[in-house]
Amino acid sequence: MTAPNPHATQAEVDAARNDPKLANVLYHDWEAGTYDEKWSISYDERCITFAVDRFCAVVPPGSSPPISGPYEHALELGCGTGFFLLNLMQGGIAKKGTVTDLSPGMVEVAVRNAEGLGLDVEGRVADAETIPMPDASVDLVVGHAVLHHIPDLDRAFREILRVLKPGGRFVFAGEPTRIGDLYARKLGQATWWATTNLTRLGPLRSWRRPQDELDESSRAAALEAVVDQHVFDPTRLERFALGAGAVDVRCVTEELTAALFGWPVRTFEAAVRPEKLGFPWAMFAYRSWQRLSWLDARLARVVPRGLFYNALVTGVRPAPPVSP
Numbered sequence: 001m002t003a004p005n006p007h008a009t010q011a012e013v014d015a016a017r018n019d020p021k022l023a024n025v026l027y028h029d030w031e032a033g034t035y036d037e038k039w040s041i042s043y044d045e046r047c048i049t050f051a052v053d054r055f056c057a058v059v060p061p062g063s064s065p066p067i068s069g070p071y072e073h074a075l076e077l078g079c080g081t082g083f084f085l086l087n088l089m090q091g092g093i094a095k096k097g098t099v100t101d102l103s104p105g106m107v108e109v110a111v112r113n114a115e116g117l118g119l120d121v122e123g124r125v126a127d128a129e130t131i132p133m134p135d136a137s138v139d140l141v142v143g144h145a146v147l148h149h150i151p152d153l154d155r156a157f158r159e160i161l162r163v164l165k166p167g168g169r170f171v172f173a174g175e176p177t178r179i180g181d182l183y184a185r186k187l188g189q190a191t192w193w194a195t196t197n198l199t200r201l202g203p204l205r206s207w208r209r210p211q212d213e214l215d216e217s218s219r220a221a222a223l224e225a226v227v228d229q230h231v232f233d234p235t236r237l238e239r240f241a242l243g244a245g246a247v248d249v250r251c252v253t254e255e256l257t258a259a260l261f262g263w264p265v266r267t268f269e270a271a272v273r274p275e276k277l278g279f280p281w282a283m284f285a286y287r288s289w290q291r292l293s294w295l296d297a298r299l300a301r302v303v304p305r306g307l308f309y310n311a312l313v314t315g316v317r318p319a320p321p322v323s324p
């Protein structure tokens with residue numbers, strides 16, 4: 001595994017503007033070392049509960065194998081630092097794992113995190129469009145915030161169905177809906193503009209991040225337009241899975257007020273010096289997000305699913321009929 005370049009140059013950023021996969025490698029190699037901190041990712045009760053709750057939110061209760069019974073071997077696509085699968089494994093969803101990502105830097109961090117947790121996990125650099133695993137070799141395929149980066153989703157879903165054993169399941173969470181992405185982006189841009197301008201002013205100047213860090217964030221933002229390939233209408237997401245031959249396909253959505261609150265908060269955190277916020281702020285942000293998520297779960301009974309920010313999708317590779 002090659003050591004990633006932590007800071008892409010302007011020339012590399014320019015080269016990646018028309019190449020989504022190169023952009024993904026540059027952007028995520030760049031982010032790998034600070035990703036857990038940036039997104040408040042941990043491998044403790046808070047994130048275990050978050051990951052398992054996402055899984056249970058979309059997998060129908062009573063499905064086979066039961067949620068409480070662990071899957072033998074799970075594969076994660078676009079693992080990043082391992083947030084989803086490592087926490088699912090700690091939550092008892094799978095026994096053995098393979099973490100894969102297009103970015104060597106991310107795979108390196110994910111494997112290191114798994115070793116630190118004592119989990120049975122191997123890592124591979126891999127493109128989700130050409131998964132380097134034999135047919136029918138895993139029981140579960142998972143991913144979090146990865147599908148929207150993959151240019152050819154028909155191909156990726158065919159690969160997912162190919163590597164799953166008959167009866168095996170896939171679960172993807174954290175995908176932006178078309179409408180959710182629109183309001184999240186607008187709120188993020190407005191918050192970035194307001195915070196970076198307000199922190200130029202006298203008393204707030206000590207809150208401002210150093211200019212080189214802000215410039216780096218702006219360079220990263222230029223790549224975001226290339227790495228983000230899709231936003232989803234829930235039915236379109238279901239169609240990709242059905243088109244590849246999956247059955248029992250189901251897409252649910254979540255986070256409406258939680259996203260309207262969460263995106264400005266995350267953008268604000270990225271624009272100011274972290275030491276100015278500290279633990280009380282982190283608890284305020286997390287508890288508020290929890291309360292709003294509770295409210296959103298109630299709103300989901302009456303609000304159309306396309307208005308929520310996050311889409312989750314699951315389905316199963318059909319098993320051959322059992323002969324009498």
Ligand SMILES: C[S@@+](CC[C@H](N)C(=O)[O-])C[C@H]1O[C@@H](n2cnc3c(N)ncnc32)[C@H](O)[C@@H]1O
Pocket residue numbers: 024025028077078079080081082083084100101102103106126127128129143144145146149150151174
């Ligand atoms: C937004 S990050 C999410 C990381 C992690 N799953 C999480 O939720 O924290 C998306 C990840 O998908 C990876 N990725 C992008 N395109 C990919 C592809 N074609 N195949 C595999 N991984 C890909 C990126 O390198 C990145 O690590």
